Amino acid sequence: MIAQQKLLRVFTLIRLLKQRPGRTIAQLAQALDIDKRSVYRYLTLLEEVGYEVDNDGKPTRYFIFEDETMRQPRFTEEETQMIRQAMAGFAPTHPLLAGIQQKLFLASTLQPLADGLVDLHQSKIVECLAEALRDRKQVQLIRYQSTNSNSITDRLVEPLSFSDDYAKLNAYEPAAGKVKTFKTRRIDDITVLDTPITYRAAEDILDLFDWSGPHPIPVVLRLTSRAYRLLIEDHPPTRVYVSKQEDDTFPYRLDITVRDFRGIGRFILGLPGEIQVEKPPEMKDYLRERIQEFELW
Secondary structure, three states: OOOHHHOOOOOOHHHHOOOOOOHHHHHHHHHHOOOOOHHHHHHHHHHHHHOEEEEEEEEEEEEEEOOHOOOOEEEEEHHHHHHHHOOHHHHHOOOOOOHHHHHHHEEEEHHHHHOOOOHHHHHHHHHHHHHHHOEEEEEEEEEEOOOOOOOHHHHEEEEEEEOOOEEEEEEEEOOOOEEEEHHHHHOEEEEEEEEEEEOOOOOOEEEOOOOOOOOOOEEEEEOOOHHHHHHHHHOOHHHHHHEOOOOOOOOOEEEEEEHHHHHHHHHHHHOOOOOEEEEOOHHHHHHHHHHHHOOOO
């Protein structure tokens, strides 16, 4: 497990260094949960195996230099968004949908977000979960590490959907009687059972802000550059639902479907003046009510 953690840390570092304008040693140390001296050792290791690590600016920020001519072509964010919209008409239980979504993710510009898939064992777990999702079978999560209960236990669940970066699994847990979110990186192993899933309720489908509800709600927001950066840092799968627009103040537009105002509302309320709500008007009413609650304190 220690070797796997080191390997994952190396791949995570590569992912971080591919993001411009780069990161300082302190930022890298915090992101990797190691000390600064260890960061320098990892940077040296990357250079020894052929990566060209560069730096600039004050404070000094490090990044990986990439020759644009050497990059493999991938789907752009706009192409990925168009394909996802085309697939929206398929039923969630379509047997081919999970496989298409996974191939689309791996072939798109979102691939650097998949630090949980660079480990072959982790990739196999996601593959098995995708098969169980496709075949509508129960699975046993072996030695799942829960931070809520601070325990490591086996969990019987019924897979429902992945987050777009495959970092989270939305699944119904019969023992608890409700839908929960499980981080795939915390699953040590998995057993796919022959037992078909029993869950049928649609009201617990989770949106990308981890809230459920009986009906999809279209929401359109206008974002500043800072709000956009925080959005994709906190909720990476939302990236494909963002488009650029000609507006110096609000250059980004988020067009997404949610299941409840509370999840996305929490994000909006945390950035006053950084987000404008285009629709629906009910979203504005909800935010006004929440703001009034704060004023009563």
